[in-house]
Amino acid sequence: MYEEIKQAIRDIPDFPQKGILFKDITTALKDKRCFRQIIDAFCDVLQSESIDKIAAIESRGYLIGAPLAYKLGCGLVLLRKPGKLPAATIKEYYDLEYGKAALEVHQDAISAGERILVVDDLLATGGTAEAACKLIKRLKGEIAAMAFLIELSDLGGAEKLRPHAKTISLLKY
Secondary structure, eight states: OOHHHHHHOEEEETOSSTTOEEEETHHHHTSHHHHHHHHHHHHHHHTTSOOSEEEEETTHHHHHHHHHHHHHTOEEEEEBOTTOOSSOEEEEEEEETTEEEEEEEETTSSOTTOEEEEEEEEESSSHHHHHHHHHHHHTTOEEEEEEEEEEOGGGOHHHHHTTTOOEEEEEEO
16 A cells, blocks of 8 residues: 555665664655655544654654654654653663663653554564553553554564554554
8 A cells, every 4th residue: 555655665684783674764754755655644544543642762753753743733752762851751671673772751741641652663573662652651641552654564563562552554564
């Protein structure tokens, strides 16, 4: 359905380490028509969802989350790597398919009961998105859904995230 978007994404072998096939979305984002198709496709899929804020995961999640928040008329929450946010934060550690990492969010970014859409560019094993869900739940937010441009289906991320909320992926590999 989104063949033009899929064709615009470049594969980079052995990045960030040997054995990883990196899906580079910058080639899709630099094309104004393709970038618009990505945001419009997410809006079409999400228009019936009740969303108060989008929680965008650093850093490529910001590229989708910000214009999507604007188009859907909701707030934007930044989930960042440790030490990047200036006010009081909470932190969640998680495993990557090639290491360990953590996410932080401002303690006052989400109010109890707010419906949050988690957005990132890629769903692989689900570790990063699960950490995002845990942060949101610690702040008493509700996960409305999780949206990804790309899902690497063989890595099982959607299954791992199923207990938190539904996942929406425009492209599956």
